[in-house]
Amino acid sequence: MSESEPAGSRKTGTEAEAEVEADADAERDGRDAGKRDAGERDAASGPETPRMDADESLLAVRNLDAGYGDLQILYDVQLDVADGEYVTIVGPNGAGKSTVMKSVFGLTTYMGGSVTFGGTDITGRNPEEIIHEGLGYVPQNENIFTSLSVAENLAMGAYILDDVPEGALAEVYERFPILDERRDQEAGTMSGGQRQMLAMGRALMLEPDLLLLDEPSAGLAPDLVDEMFDKIDEINASGTAILMVEQNAKEALRRCNRGYVFVQGRNRFVDSGRALLNDEEVRREFLGG
C-alpha cells in the first residue's frame, strides 16, 4: 500500500474555529454547508490514499478476528484511524460494521489479531479500562440512561474522574444548547434527536481522542440527520478523531476523510470518501447506483 500524505490532517485550534464559523456563516447565507465543507476538506488534504502505517495511526486494528461466543463475525480486519481523522465504515446489513466498533471497545469475544490505540495495546481489554485510554463510544441503541436527568447522564460520562470536569461540561452544553436548556429533564422523555445528542455529549465528557459512533443517524427524522452530521463535523473540526458506522452511506462518505466498505466481516474497499463515492463497483453494489 503506497503512502503519500497523511489522510486526515489535524486542524489547529484556530483553523477549527474558523471552519466552524465558516459553517455557521454558510448556513446563515442559506448555502449548502455540507457540500462546501467537503470541498474545502479535499482542497486542504489533497489526494487521499489509504494508509496502513501503525506508527502514525491513533487506532490500528491488525488482522482482527472477533465475534460473539463461538460465532465468528470478523475475519482478518485491518483498520486505521489517524489522529484527528474522520473515518466511516459502510456496508450491507450483517457485514460486521458495528462488531468492529464493539471489538475495538472490548465488547466482543476476541479471537485473534491486535488493536492498538495511541501506541498502547488494548487487545482484549474490557471497556472499563479502555475508556481511560481516551476512547469514547456511543452505542446505537439504548445509549442514554433514560431514568436519569440530562445533567446526571453527563456526570456519569465523567464517572472515572473525581469531579465533573467543568470545562468539558461547558463545552458540551455549548455544543448542544438543547441539553443546557433541559439539564433537569428526565432523559427518557426526550426526542430521538435530543437523545442522540445527549449520548454524544456523554461520550465527549472525557474529551476523548477518538469517538466511536454507531449509526448516529439511525431513527432520526430526515431534517435532523443533516443537523446530526453537522454536529459530528464540528466535533471532528475541534480535533476529535471520529470512527463512524453509518447506514446513510452516501452522506457519510461525502463528509468523512476516509471510508471502509465492509462485506461479510472483512474490509473489502478502503479509500477516501470521495473516491469510494465515485468508484463504479462500490456505487453499483453498495450505494444503489
Added chain:
Amino acid sequence: MGIADTYSEGRRFVIDRPLALVVGLFGVLLIVDFVGGLATGRIAVSAVATLVWDGLMQGLVVGLAGIGLSMTYSILSFANFAHGDYITSGAFSGWAVTYLLAGLGRADIGSLLLVGAGGSVFGGALGIGATQTPIAIVGGLVIAGLFTVVLALAIDRLVYKPMRDQSGISLLIASVGVAFALRYLIAFVFTTENRGVTGAGGVPEIQGYLLDGFVAVSAHDATLLVIAVGLMAGVHGLLQRTKLGTAMRAMADNEDLAKVTGIPTERVVNATWVIGGALTGIAGYMFVLWKGTLGFNDGWLLLLLVFAAVILGGIGSVYGAILGGLIIGLTNSLSVLWIPSDFARAAAFLVMILVLLFRPEGLFSGRSTA
C-alpha cells in the same frame, strides 16, 4: 345529550373494565360497612387509630426490609429468596450482642451469645428495652447491620458472583438454596424455639385519649419510626445526591451502557450489598425489638409480605418498596375490621393482586430508581 353521553360512557366502562366495576363495588361495600360500624358504635374510632398505627409500624418494617430486596433486584436482576434469612441473621446477630451487653455478669457469656438458647437466659429477666438498656439496643442495632453486610458480601462472593452471567432464574434457585442453608444453620446454632426478648415489665408507652378510647404509642414504636424514617431518608439522599447513588441508578437503568461509560460495575454491586445488607439487618433487628419475640422463622415469614410489598410497589424501585410496605402493613392490620385476623395475610396478598391487575408493573413502574 349530556345524559346520553354519561350513559354511553358508563356503558363503555362496564363493558371494557368489568373487573374495575366489581372491585369498585366491593370497595364501596367495605366502606359502607365500615361507616355503619362507626355510626352504630360497633367499631371504636380509637381501635381504628390503633390498627392504623400498628399497620404503619408493620409497614415500616416491611418497607425497610424491602429496600434491600428491591436494590439487589434492580442491580443484579434476580429476586433474592435468601433475603428473608438475611433479615433473621441480622436479628440473631444483633440480639446476641444486645443480650451480651445487657446481661454481662448476670449470666454466662455462652448463653447470652446464643440468645438464651434452651431457656438458659430469659430476655424478660434481663429487662431489655430501648429505655432501660439503650446502649445494648444501639450496640445490637449496629452489629445487626454490620453482620448482615459481611454475610451478604460473603454469600455474594461464594455463590452469586461465580453465577453473575447466569439467568435470573438460576440465581433465584440458588438463592432458595442459600435461604434453606442459612435458616437451618441459624436453627442449629440458636435452636428452633421462639423466645421473648424484651423486658417482662412491658415497654413504656404514651397513651392518648381519642374520642372513645385510648391509643398507645410505645417507646419501641417510636424507636422504629425514627430509625426507619431516618434510614429511608438516608437512602433517598444517597441515591439522589451522591455519585455512587447516581451510578447505582445508572446501572439499574442500563448495565451495558454503565460498563462502556466506565462505571466500575463490580464495585457498584458490592456497594449495593453493603447498603442493602445493612438496611436488611437493621430491619430484622427492629422487627424483633418491636414485636418483642425472636424465632428462626421470623425473616422467612416476613419475606412473603416483603415480596408482596416490593412487587406491589414495582420491583426494582426503592420508593415503590417503601410505599408498598406501608400499603401491605396497613392492609394486614386494618383487614381485621372485616375479617378474622387469621386471614390478614390473605387480605394483604389480595390487595397486591388487585393492584397488579390494574398496574401490572407495580405502582412505581418504569421508574427504576435503583
